[in-house]
């Protein structure tokens with residue numbers, strides 16, 4: 001039997017404002033507005049000698065550090081988020097987590113209050 005592969009996941013939350021320059025000039029997307037976001041990051045790998053894929057606390061610290069960068073801010077001001085869709089926010093987190101977690105396998109951005117979600121598979 002090949003070595004079992006696990007996938008661990010940690011979630012964090014943040015609130016932020018944004019606008020998206022899509023649709024007709026008076027479209028509501030273009031108006032400054034805010035959302036509550038939930039972000040999940042998953043790391044896939046085999047069990048290390050410690051008995052885990054990676055320490056979930058280290059994933060928690062790294063994930064919260066990125067979420068805190070965005071919390072209570074204007075997403076459009078962040079590099080790479082000039083058009084801050086869920087898809088682009090997934091890429092934003094993945095770019096910042098991948099160096100520390102080469103086994104990063106999935107990032108999910110959701111807006112729970114309005115039932116929206118986007119998953120990036122790596």
Ligand SMILES: Nc1nc2c(c(=O)[nH]1)N=C([C@H](O)[C@H](O)COP(=O)(O)OP(=O)(O)OP(=O)(O)O)CN2
Pocket residue numbers: 020029084085086087114116
């Ligand atoms: N594929 C995507 N489509 C849209 C995104 C996105 O990130 N990816 N984002 C938006 C806007 O952010 C929009 O504000 C999302 O909210 P919306 O669907 O408009 O829902 P409301 O906040 O208006 O709440 P309602 O329940 O619809 O009133 C749009 N599309």
Ligand SMILES: [Zn+2]
Pocket residue numbers: 018033034035
């Ligand atoms: Zn929006």
